[in-house]
Amino acid sequence: MKLIGKLLPVVTAWCLLIALPARADDPAPTGLQAVTFRGQAFFIRTVDLRKDDLRLFWNDDQGHLLRDFASLEKFVSARGDRLVFAANAGMFEPTSKPVGLLVQDGVEQSPLNLNDGTGNFYMKPNGVFVINSKHQALVVESGSYTTLLSPVIWATQSGPLLVHGGDILPDFIEDSKNLKIRSGVGVRKDGTIVFALSREPVNFYDFAAFFLTHLKCPNALYLDGDISAFYVPGMKDPVVHSFGPMFGLVEKANP
Numbered sequence: 001m002k003l004i005g006k007l008l009p010v011v012t013a014w015c016l017l018i019a020l021p022a023r024a025d026d027p028a029p030t031g032l033q034a035v036t037f038r039g040q041a042f043f044i045r046t047v048d049l050r051k052d053d054l055r056l057f058w059n060d061d062q063g064h065l066l067r068d069f070a071s072l073e074k075f076v077s078a079r080g081d082r083l084v085f086a087a088n089a090g091m092f093e094p095t096s097k098p099v100g101l102l103v104q105d106g107v108e109q110s111p112l113n114l115n116d117g118t119g120n121f122y123m124k125p126n127g128v129f130v131i132n133s134k135h136q137a138l139v140v141e142s143g144s145y146t147t148l149l150s151p152v153i154w155a156t157q158s159g160p161l162l163v164h165g166g167d168i169l170p171d172f173i174e175d176s177k178n179l180k181i182r183s184g185v186g187v188r189k190d191g192t193i194v195f196a197l198s199r200e201p202v203n204f205y206d207f208a209a210f211f212l213t214h215l216k217c218p219n220a221l222y223l224d225g226d227i228s229a230f231y232v233p234g235m236k237d238p239v240v241h242s243f244g245p246m247f248g249l250v251e252k253a254n255p
Contacts, residue, residue, distance in 0.1 A: 047249060084233065088224050129158070169204075176204065186220030
């Protein structure tokens with residue numbers, strides 16, 4: 001589900017990557033890995049919090065919405081850092097306001113949403129991706145978020161959970177014809193974070209199975225559908241994607 005999916009038909013020189021139709025033997029851009037699962041093509045990016053600086057972005061320092069990877073890259077660069085990877089980080093309203101929880105640098109910007117409703121976000125259980133004060137990454141069911149013991153530094157809520165406690169959600173239909181470009185994030189038992197973006201339309205079941213079987217993530221969260229995209233330096237995208245919150249992997253420009 002996407003609560004906003006605005007695509008502006010503007011040619012841009014900014015370096016970002018969209019989910020384009022792919023062949024299994026297409027090379028991956030630097031910073032991403034191309035993999036296949038059940039004949040379907042995906043890009044993945046792994047993040048290790050022991051050495052990687054992963055954050056969540058939404059506004060700039062003046063409170064202006066960033067909305068897209070180009071603005072995010074400028075914002076990060078202005079702070080003397082370098083953006084090496086970015087991804088959409090959950091569902092949002094037409095105003096770019098997160099539908100659910102958003103925590104940035106320990107400050108709650110948008111509250112937890114446990115309401116019922118229609119659409120993918122409200123499929124239960126939905127979940128929250130968390131980085132806590134111990135630099136641990138978690139994907140938890142939304143209802144259990146408030147029971148977490150360690151303070152939360154970064155968090156974003158989306159839905160549904162793709163994999164929960166090592167199980168694919170039973171509502172997913174194995175041969176479903178509901179095929180979309182999809183993005184998600186999972187956490188392995190060793191704490192490694194894995195982002196995945198399908199390069200061709202897939203159903204929920206196959207996407208969840210990819211996280212569980214191939215990526216070895218016992219917990220994984222759906223981020224969004226057709227609007228989903230990854231950013232990596234060195235790629236050009238003929239359209240601009242508009243987002244709410246975004247993941248950004250940051251490095252010092254001059255370490």
